[in-house]
Amino acid sequence: MLILSPNNWKDYELIDSGNFEKLERFGQYITIRPEPQAVWDKKLSTKEWEQKAHVRFIPKSSSAGEWKKLKQMPDQWQIKYEIGNTKSEIKFRLGLTSFKHVGIFPEQAVNWDYIFQSIKSLQTNQPKFLNLFAYTGGASLAAKAAGADVTHVDSIKQVVTWSRENMELSNLNNIRWVVEDALKFVKREVKRGNKYNGIILDPPAYGHGPNGEKWKLEDNINEMIKNVLELLDEKEHFLILNAYSLGFSSLIIENLLKGKAKDKLETGELYLNSKFGNNLPLGVFGRFRNF
Numbered sequence: 001m002l003i004l005s006p007n008n009w010k011d012y013e014l015i016d017s018g019n020f021e022k023l024e025r026f027g028q029y030i031t032i033r034p035e036p037q038a039v040w041d042k043k044l045s046t047k048e049w050e051q052k053a054h055v056r057f058i059p060k061s062s063s064a065g066e067w068k069k070l071k072q073m074p075d076q077w078q079i080k081y082e083i084g085n086t087k088s089e090i091k092f093r094l095g096l097t098s099f100k101h102v103g104i105f106p107e108q109a110v111n112w113d114y115i116f117q118s119i120k121s122l123q124t125n126q127p128k129f130l131n132l133f134a135y136t137g138g139a140s141l142a143a144k145a146a147g148a149d150v151t152h153v154d155s156i157k158q159v160v161t162w163s164r165e166n167m168e169l170s171n172l173n174n175i176r177w178v179v180e181d182a183l184k185f186v187k188r189e190v191k192r193g194n195k196y197n198g199i200i201l202d203p204p205a206y207g208h209g210p211n212g213e214k215w216k217l218e219d220n221i222n223e224m225i226k227n228v229l230e231l232l233d234e235k236e237h238f239l240i241l242n243a244y245s246l247g248f249s250s251l252i253i254e255n256l257l258k259g260k261a262k263d264k265l266e267t268g269e270l271y272l273n274s275k276f277g278n279n280l281p282l283g284v285f286g287r288f289r290n291f
Helices: 045-054 105-121 136-145 157-169 184-193 217-229 252-259
Strands: 002-004 012-018 023-028 027-035 054-057 065-069 076-082 087-097 128-132 150-156 176-179 196-202 207-209 215-216 238-243 266-272 278-290
Touching: 012 105, 023 045, 023 215, 027 087, 027 150, 027 176, 054 252, 087 157, 105 196, 105 238, 105 266, 105 278, 128 136, 128 184, 136 150, 136 157, 150 157, 150 184, 157 176, 184 217, 196 217, 217 238, 238 252, 252 266, 252 278
Parallel strands: 002 266, 027 054, 128 150, 128 196, 150 176, 196 238
Antiparallel strands: 012 023, 023 027, 054 065, 076 087, 207 215, 238 278, 266 278
């Protein structure tokens, strides 16, 4: 089992975590956000957290809340990421949303590096890449920066618009945007006979499609994987399945992919290094490639 964390990201830092919160630096601004995985004690005191932070998220319900600014800062700002220690940079517009997110999941940088390096290693001329449950498009940007023909699928139109902003900030172009339920899209692609050299899917625990379609990870993931595997190009391909859900083990990922994937399967856990020692687990993954 692999345990992976992003390294050498100048614009991001997990400073501390504990008591169901995390203290993070995005660029020059420091946030305090809820984190259900952080069941331990903080290393720094509450006073030190508030002295460092620019803003704190205050939950008002199980799914929404508001931000309380502790220091002056903008509602939107930008950060960048250097992919795989190369000169290729991707950029993100961040913002204070009512859902505690700021527009990026930093632990996914490990997957961006893997995507970039995998596409660069392919012999196929302009490989095709599919990003499912694509959010604000970090994986799409990494694939495009590596030279892929990219299709980006998410069910929320505003998030796809945000992804387009990130593409433009990164001086990239020609990503195909699809606002649709991911499972419906994949089933239709199977019927069309379309193939992809690389696929990543990062499904939520719960979600809804644009027409009210319901997604529940444990109910739908097996069907999704069966269809996704049919979309992989037979000659050259790679796949990443990422899942962030409490109680979702890497063994579940292994059982979903084992036997269905002919290639060597790697599974493990993503986490973020903390400056003060409490490393934060943020999801499990499985990945394989045939080159």
